[in-house]
Amino acid sequence: MRGINWKIWLVIISVIIGVYLALPNFLGEIPPEIRFLFLKKKVRLGLDLKGGTHFVIQVQSDKVLKEVMERLGRSLSSKLEEEKIEVREVKASETLLEISVAAGSDIDVISDIARQVHSLLKISSTSVSDETLKISFQLPPSEKTDIKTKALEQALETIRNRIDQFGVVEPTIVKYGDDMIVVQLPGIKDTERAKSLIKRTGLLEFKLVDDGNTFIETLADRLPEGITIQYEEVQDEKGRLIHSPFLRSGSFTKLSKFIESIKDEIPEGNEILIEEIHHPETGTKSYRTYLLKAETLLKGDTIDDARVRFDTQFGQPYVTLTFNSIGAKIFEEITGKNVGRRLAIILDGKVKSAPRIKTKIPGGKAIIEGRFTSEEAHDLAITLRAGSLPAPIEIAEERTVGPSLGADSIRKGMIATVVGGILVIIFMAIYYKLSGIIADLALILNLIFIIAIMSLFEATLTLPGIAGLVLTLGMAVDANVLIIERIREELRTGKTVRAAFEAGYERAFSAIFDSNVTTIVSAAILFQFGTGPIKGFAVTLTVGILVNFFTAVFVTRVISDYLLTKTGLREISV
Amino acid sequence: MKMLQFIPPNLDIKWTDKFPYFIGLSILLILISLFSLGIKGLKYGLDFSGGALLQVRTEKEIDISEVRRALNNVSFSLNIQNFEGKGEFIIKSEVPQEKLENFKKEVMESLERTFGSGSFEIRRVEMVGPKVGRDLRRKGTFSVISAVIAMLIYITLRFEFRFGIGAILALVHDIFISLGAISIFNIPIDLVILAALLTIAGYSVNDTIIICDRIREMRRKEKGKPEKEVINSAINRTLSRTLLTVGTTLLAVIALLILGGGVIHDFAFVLLIGFISGTYSSISIAVPSAFYIFGEKELKKKR
Numbered sequence: 036m037r038g039i040n041w042k043i044w045l046v047i048i049s050v051i052i053g054v055y056l057a058l059p060n061f062l063g064e065i066p067p068e069i070r071f072l073f074l075k076k077k078v079r080l081g082l083d084l085k086g087g088t089h090f091v092i093q094v095q096s097d098k099v100l101k102e103v104m105e106r107l108g109r110s111l112s113s114k115l116e117e118e119k120i121e122v123r124e125v126k127a128s129e130t131l132l133e134i135s136v137a138a139g140s141d142i143d144v145i146s147d148i149a150r151q152v153h154s155l156l157k158i159s160s161t162s163v164s165d166e167t168l169k170i171s172f173q174l175p176p177s178e179k180t181d182i183k184t185k186a187l188e189q190a191l192e193t194i195r196n197r198i199d200q201f202g203v204v205e206p207t208i209v210k211y212g213d214d215m216i217v218v219q220l221p222g223i224k225d226t227e228r229a230k231s232l233i234k235r236t237g238l239l240e241f242k243l244v245d246d247g248n249t250f251i252e253t254l255a256d257r258l259p260e261g262i263t264i265q266y267e268e269v270q271d272e273k274g275r276l277i278h279s280p281f282l283r284s285g286s287f288t289k290l291s292k293f294i295e296s297i298k299d300e301i302p303e304g305n306e307i308l309i310e311e312i313h314h315p316e317t318g319t320k321s322y323r324t325y326l327l328k329a330e331t332l333l334k335g336d337t338i339d340d341a342r343v344r345f346d347t348q349f350g351q352p353y354v355t356l357t358f359n360s361i362g363a364k365i366f367e368e369i370t371g372k373n374v375g376r377r378l379a380i381i382l383d384g385k386v387k388s389a390p391r392i393k394t395k396i397p398g399g400k401a402i403i404e405g406r407f408t409s410e411e412a413h414d415l416a417i418t419l420r421a422g423s424l425p426a427p428i429e430i431a432e433e434r435t436v437g438p439s440l441g442a443d444s445i446r447k448g449m450i451a452t453v454v455g456g457i458l459v460i461i462f463m464a465i466y467y468k469l470s471g472i473i474a475d476l477a478l479i480l481n482l483i484f485i486i487a488i489m490s491l492f493e494a495t496l497t498l499p500g501i502a503g504l505v506l507t508l509g510m511a512v513d514a515n516v517l518i519i520e521r522i523r524e525e526l527r528t529g530k531t532v533r534a535a536f537e538a539g540y541e542r543a544f545s546a547i548f549d550s551n552v553t554t555i556v557s558a559a560i561l562f563q564f565g566t567g568p569i570k571g572f573a574v575t576l577t578v579g580i581l582v583n584f585f586t587a588v589f590v591t592r593v594i595s596d597y598l599l600t601k602t603g604l605r606e607i608s609v
Numbered sequence: 610m611k612m613l614q615f616i617p618p619n620l621d622i623k624w625t626d627k628f629p630y631f632i633g634l635s636i637l638l639i640l641i642s643l644f645s646l647g648i649k650g651l652k653y654g655l656d657f658s659g660g661a662l663l664q665v666r667t668e669k670e671i672d673i674s675e676v677r678r679a680l681n682n683v684s685f686s687l688n689i690q691n692f693e694g695k696g697e698f699i700i701k702s703e704v705p706q707e708k709l710e711n712f713k714k715e716v717m718e719s720l721e722r723t724f725g726s727g728s729f730e731i732r733r734v735e736m737v738g739p740k741v742g743r744d745l746r747r748k749g750t751f752s753v754i755s756a757v758i759a760m761l762i763y764i765t766l767r768f769e770f771r772f773g774i775g776a777i778l779a780l781v782h783d784i785f786i787s788l789g790a791i792s793i794f795n796i797p798i799d800l801v802i803l804a805a806l807l808t809i810a811g812y813s814v815n816d817t818i819i820i821c822d823r824i825r826e827m828r829r830k831e832k833g834k835p836e837k838e839v840i841n842s843a844i845n846r847t848l849s850r851t852l853l854t855v856g857t858t859l860l861a862v863i864a865l866l867i868l869g870g871g872v873i874h875d876f877a878f879v880l881l882i883g884f885i886s887g888t889y890s891s892i893s894i895a896v897p898s899a900f901y902i903f904g905e906k907e908l909k910k911k912r
Binding site: 088091093212215226429430431432433434435436437439440443444447448450451452454455456458459462463465466467468498499501502505506508509510512513516517520523524527542545546549550552553554555556557558560561563564568569572573576609 | 614618756807846856861877
């Protein structure tokens with residue numbers, strides 16, 4: 036058996052490399068002085084072992100489409116009116132924009148104007164009834180997909196910004212399907228806070244408070260229980276004191292339901308929004324309304340930066356805003372025109388604060404003071420810096436594993452691996468004696484190589500992955516069982532030990548190969564289809580089987596050959 | 610040389626004569642499985658049905674009835690179970706996507722009210738919306754079907770079509786019996802169980818291949834030997850290996866079953882059933898069907 040030397044060296048070198056690569060995973064307590072000797076690469080732990088949260092977020096991109104259609108409807112109708120075409124009604128849905136004009140209007144002209152608004156906006160149908168011409172417009176499907184894709188990308192970007200600034204180590208944020216995003220936050224403790232940070236739309240608006248308006252008083256005689264009218268003293272624009280009415284309640288749901296029920300009575304150009312008020316002394320919350328001018332004067336997309344500051348006297352946190360040049364100009368204009376009035380700062384439809392404009396503010400800086408905790412102020416600043424989501428989102432899936440459960444799983448998985456491994460090893464050694472012990476050696480090598488390869492590729496180990504590891508231990512010896520059984524058969528036909536070994540390895544190979552391929556096929560399909568934990572299972576199983584060709588077939592043969600040729604050993608017990 | 614062996618080397622079982630009994634037993638097992646699948650059906654786990662699950666561990670050992678009482682006024686219909694002994698509970702509910710948030714909040718608030726905040730720990734949260742559930746269900750079905758087709762293609766390429774058919778019949782047999790066990794023991798089907806089923810699919814074909822490989826080899830070497838004898842001696846000679854391999858694999862699976870913990874337990878159990886069935890079906894389904902469907906005479910003519 037010539038040429039055995041290089042084979043032995045190959046085995047020795049690969050064992051050294053394997054041990055070297057696998058070691059960092061077990062060197063938790065190694066002194067830092069010698070840590071530079073090792074690669075930084077390690078097996079990653081999946082969320083189910085490390086603890087952490089996995090979200091699937093669904094972007095409601097239909098709402099973006101609807102918004103786009105509404106916007107197109109607004110610009111189309113104003114253009115039509117410029118051309119002296121009377122617009123009677125504009126209706127927008129996510130698929131269709133319907134515009135009703137006086138019968139007899141020139142459709143070609145309207146179609147031209149529509150094309151100016153959006154080059155792809157096409158008339159899909161027209162109908163005439165009661166002196167009204169109803170024209171339906173549509174966008175081509177490709178454009179709709181485009182809008183949705185852009186919305187998804189913007190959402191991805193925004194969420195990525197928010198999470199980066201929130202400070203999570205190694206987050207994963209990727210697209211999933213055509214309207215979803217997968218977010219994985221390993222090791223995170225405050226899931227709820229992260230979730231609310233991700234979920235908020237982050238739309239910041241500035242609107243004026245309509246303090247002179249007494250509409251609220253007209254509701255006095257039909258307030259449901261739990262809602263009261265209160266007055267606050269404010270100065271009007273001329274500096275006179277007036278009493279401005281507002282609604283107050285201890286329950287957000289009650290208040291918002293009531294406002295919803297009187298929605299149609301709110302005067303044109305006004306709207307009512309709610310502010311949440313914390314009472315730190317009792318730890319409770321209450322809610323109040325503001326009657327606002329509905330027009331949005333300034334939006335959050337003009338903000339360059341937002342930072343948390345603490346007031347020097349009471350340590351109360353507040354958020355400073357820096358506008359970009361356009362925003363700064365608009366803000367200066369608004370404050371200049373409305374000195375003395377209150378300006379509401381609104382985030383996602385809720386009033387955050389409504390300070391009085393004392394003087395015109397140049398320089399593009401503003402402050403949001405509220406009664407928030409420093410965490411809330413921090414998250415608000417992140418939201419303002421990271422920008423808003425293009426569409427509301429829903430959490431379609433959440434999986435959180437607490438760190439203690441993860442640690443339990445690792446412990447149990449380890450025990451199962453060790454016990455399973457030892458059982459198999461003992462069995463093989465007893466049943467096949469020296470050949471069994473050689474196979475056991477291969478089994479241990481297999482385990483080392485799996486860890487080494489997974490470290491090298493920084494693959495993720497999950498709980499099902501550990502199960503895959505245990506399963507591999509059981510299945511890995513299959514190759515050796517096949518070989519040894521074959522050797523036994525050959526010995527029975529009267530062959531010499533060496534010839535029997537040779538024939539055993541040769542003849543068993545095709546069976547080993549074919550049977551392993553099918554397992555790899557299943558594992559590959561699992562990997563394709565599976566989510567995180569299942570992928571981990573597929574990975575350990577596949578790596579285990581591939582490594583097995585080397586350890587169980589090649590390494591054991593080299594060892595047996597070596598024992599039979601280089602040592603005086605006459606035979607190897609099987 | 611003395612060898613330790615469970616199966617005597619000169620074993621001479623006439624397997625072909627016993628095929629009818631094996632097939633009979635397999636048909637009986639499949640009927641039992643189908644019966645349970647028909648009557649009880651399969652229960653989708655959270656991954657596929659959508660819904661919410663909270664795993665809560667309390668500081669002190671609290672009886673499940675106390676947890677039930679504490680969660681009495683929650684507006685969702687709950688399913689509360691003990692998990693791995695006292696003081697740890699699984700709270701499940703079918704919740705539509707838009708209410709997933711509320712579910713967690715309500716349960717936590719109710720628990721806090723009764724036991725005080727900080728007296729329990731949320732160890733695991735799983736909330737799956739119906740869209741994701743549907744998506745996973747579709748992909749899951751697709752993956753099982755594509756696995757079966759991939760196996761058929763591979764075996765056909767490497768062996769003969771009739772063995773391919775036999776192997777697939779055996780594979781379907783194993784999947785049905787595993788599903789039957791899943792149904793009988795009320796195991797909810799989730800992603801982990803699906804992974805077990807796919808592993809069974811891979812393993813099931815494994816034994817069939819070993820036997821077919823031996824038939825292929827013997828036919829080459831001992832031309833003119835009747836097909837019956839070839840099959841019998843191929844099974845006899847591989848029997849020792851078959852039993853040993855399934856033995857070591859089952860050792861590992863049993864270690865998982867006993868020591869792996871709650872999440873892995875069902876997975877290991879399904880594997881246990883599937884692997885046993887997979888080994889049995891090679892002899893009871895795969896080889897016999899190849900033998901019967903393409904009768905002995907036809908085979909002789911071909912050769």
